[in-house]
Amino acid sequence: MPTMMSFSTLSLRALLLLGVWHPGRRSFILAASFQEPPKNIAVVGAGIGGTAAAYFLRQEFGPAVKIDVFEPDAVGGRLATVKIGEHEYETGGAVIHPLNLHMKHFIEKLGIPPRKDLPSKMAIFDGKELVFEESDWFFVNFFRMLWRYGFGFLRMQMWVESILDKFMRIYQYQQFGYSFSTVERLLHAMGGDGFLTLMNQTLEEAMIGEGFSQVFINDVIAPITRVNYGQSVRVNGFVGAVSLAGADSGLWAVDGGNKRVCTGLLYNSKSELIPARVTSISVKVRPSKKGNTISLYEVNYVGESGSAHSLYDIVVIATPLHQGKSDIVFSGFSPPIPSHYSGLYHQTVTTMVHGKLNVSYLGTSEPASEFTVSDILTTDSKGCAINSLGSLDPVHIPDSYKRPSASHTTVWKVFSPRPLSQEQLQQMFLSYSSMSETPWLAYPAYRPPHRKTPPFILHDRMYYLNAVEWAASAMEMSAIAARNAALLAHHRWHEQVGKIDQEDLHTRLRGEL
Template identity: 75%
Template structure:
């Protein structure tokens, strides 16, 4: 399927977004809405959850969002001089419909595009240099790798075509209680297979050459996920989609989406660290006993707690990322689920790059590449090197040449030592380092993902990351979990774990 056809489908789904969320059949009579809902985590997942909660549960419910640090989570910027630069999630795919909807709803703008040019570095020299001319790039790839590049584009488009089904499911109110069931609704058994084989295995089985995988595919996975082609094929496909044309970002920084969603949710921000969640039994108006969740937290004013009907955890429950404990639950809820998150270090350097380090023998002013991807070579300490543009592109902006001092972003698995920085840069005026546990370490076969439902009305948003981690996946998970919470509160079991949408649509027509 062509990109053009997919774009038409995207527009169709965006149209469905505006039609209404209850398009198939009239909903059964609703019981009384919950009074208080807590969301733990103020990143894209948590703020999207607050936004969708307001849509589903209405104006009367009180929504509290707990965040100990700044709103945005792994969407963050760093101020250097008079400008800000992205240090976290930086690009959005043109078919990320939730992110598109958020930006339109909040009233944000797309950042002005600055033309870029890519090269691939093997530790000694640039092995591939992108041209300004499409036909030149195509002929180079054709000469070296045959039709592998075109076939990769078609392979990724085939996966995206199936991926797009989830928007239709969600628009008609369908939700899923596990990552595996959600993925099966998208792509059937083939998506579950992609979870349990490596990207390298999947592409070799589909006839891609090993040289193409090593030379072209690996640099893409290293810049996007800091991991090689020996990680999950599903996240590998998401990574390759991140190399498509038409990628965009939000003017002023992607983190603005989070603050905008929080504002439109009319939720109260509680700047505090949640320490524990426990289940409490309380008498209800009818004389029966109801269960509530007590959220304990520590803020500037000290320790406090509050009771909620529903709690959504939008922060990973993994070692190094969470200190939340759970008490009073049967069966017990673990504080940490198995698995680990992969460290990527983002280092911003305001300085002059050493083009000789990249094997470039001409003058620095002739170095025209803004994005340097790297092959998986022994001794190579960086995953990528990129010339950064500010999050707001002022009128008349031009990207400084490599002969001048400018902001570069280096991705590496470990903090860079001074001697390593001196190899890469001739000089610098400032260095800003950020260590991210940015996404899981994807090692197939994939263990079963944690559940979305931890307890009766206690939900967990982060399991989706074990399929793939990106802004849109978090938004999809937020929508799914909120629909799940709504259906379970009101007893709409017919909208949970059902894959009969297309059958029902045909019956309605």
Template identity: 45%
Template structure:
């Protein structure tokens, strides 16, 4: 299965690739002052990005009349986009907080209609999206026998407990995460000025030099121990966060670990109505006509000395194909995730090494068995989110009391003795005995099995972005870090890269010392 897109101009590309900027700075900050500081910086950065993009667009209106249009004469400007009929959509990432994986259909193909005049699109989320109201709830880390760390309602008491158990490890962690995120946020300024990168390594170097590239090859545990975080803190806290987000151990790469730890704070974005509205909103902005079908292959042809890509598909009307100048492959090109072929390419385009982490999300409506967690009286159970340490006896990675995607002002969590909706994350489906261990009784269980994230220990190198002259690969960024924001960043990078390559604006590709260039442009 594949997701393929083709676009006519930069405005369309940006509409399909607008990044969603989650507030990553300030991990482990829970006081109002720190959150307001992070939110102010986030809003300021969004304003700067929008102003920079619009000023650049007004100064240099493209496409240039002297340059041939991306779609050759005789081509139709009608828009097409293929979406699977039935199934095909991966569930979004089962995480308690923040933005996560986007539930994009696994088979798509698009080239949008031409708009006159072109309308600039800023780098913010689609218009009309609102942040979902956060419902307070305490978290704890469970070892299989007892809670090794518990959150309280008092900020100073939480800090004291962290210091008592782990010394200043939590401060060293916060400094490390903030340093990584501060450099990562540079990508939004680069993209606001139209800069793009032809490989993941070049993108990482532009943000943090060789250190960022090396962070994809060394574990997060190694990186944190190097900056003075204790082994106990890694085993109790870091492992719990990574099991909840990636379903893997502290051996995941340091860059992916930093992204996961940054997203563990409570001030990240969740969209009212569900994070899936980001995807449907972007699809609406492209104004593409949707055709249900399944992509089966891409073959290379040429027209007037220029590469031309024929996309083969099957739909309810039978088999068909269409020709495109540019194609973006967004499905994961790995043996367990793709089943379509590339034809007539030299050298051949094969699947990349690596496997994906199996994940099972069980949504259970029932009564929590608080006795299993050491609370015989369910009325006294205080936690809405339970993370777990890397203990072999534990059969689940995390569980949390989930809220509706639309949270009204009057909404309150169920009392612990009442039936509530819980989400349980595990590597294998829960059997009846395991369900009885976690719940005294339950009304219903809904189970979703999917391959959620790359298995980071199964590949040693990063996939390419450019597969052929105008054939691009988007999902390789998941092997840097797998999150909704990373996919959005990669999408806009591919959009800018395709646009700059088409118009031969090579000064906007793989440039060095971009921080200095951006400052001089401002």
């Protein structure tokens, strides 16, 4: 991976070695000029965004503040597992990129090991037959791709790496305490006008502009966007690039399930989990000890014990404020805060099948005993009812475990835009002992041109993490938004605005050196 010397004379590795990754260092240096810390903070949602927010808020505001995390369902949100037979399997967010520094930091801090890596093979299915099947031999795969697409695959990796190089700038900004009030400003700090341009064109348009052929886009790029976001190459160029990064080598997952990061962050932050659904938030004005008035947020919620409410200095919303995802009512705010922002979340149905695959469904004559492909991607063709089909390994890999061939009963995960019919399941599987179906509103429907995203700042001291999903939805994007919200809350509470919406880090670093 090329370094970012054009952005800063200090590399990420050097910054980490200098210790500036730890946010407490900055807070300690500036503590003398701070006001009293807040007493109570509410975080609504205990997915990766909410639990990461609790973790970063604790680091920013110290041990005295009380942090409550509201979650009506299981901790983890869209990171979830299901038990089938003797093992648990990942049903939600599955893989993490090697350059996702927040996620790497979390598991190191929490002492959670990465999952044991197993070799895998990929194939591409057009609804009738396999148009590509990966070989066990690297050079065979390389020359097959070279013969069919020229150097398109290598050029794609170079294009994605150039975008990742810019993406990595956000870690330097956050290490030095910089925060941003809108998604657009955050993206501009990463990649300048180029990232905003990507948001306003489709991935297909961006790649044609870079000289990629339509055949390569249809055969290689579309299957990747379909498996990662359930959508075509007409998603915006930025989320498309994030999707392509998700096809990179070195991807990893957490031993025992990715949701363990959420439970670990919650515990590490010393937050109190309140198993309740937040129904409304309003502003309450109260007299202060100094004789003036202060405004607090009243959070109303419903749990097993009935309705209740509590007052908070700061509120962080870490659940999507969109139709079908949340029904929080914001009352008494001027200007008003909508309960639902515009835009729709895209439905992807996850079907977990414990059964024996019918390899003839894939149009291959290969015997099931020799079919060892674990990941089947699909092209964007009318005859294809699924987005992907994958053989799952348990979230914890036993030492004696070997991934079975298709002739054995195993667990398969099918992504599809709609629930699969009984007829479709019978076509895909010779037999199955169990089947579970989960419809996810997993990520936004990405339709450029880019409309203005919801703000990170909903009100004076109320922040909204999930605005970032309208740029791209991923575990690391949620963690970046969580760090950004904690920094915003910290700077605005202490009335230190010098590191909000500024892009002068490069200049400052050069001046300090």
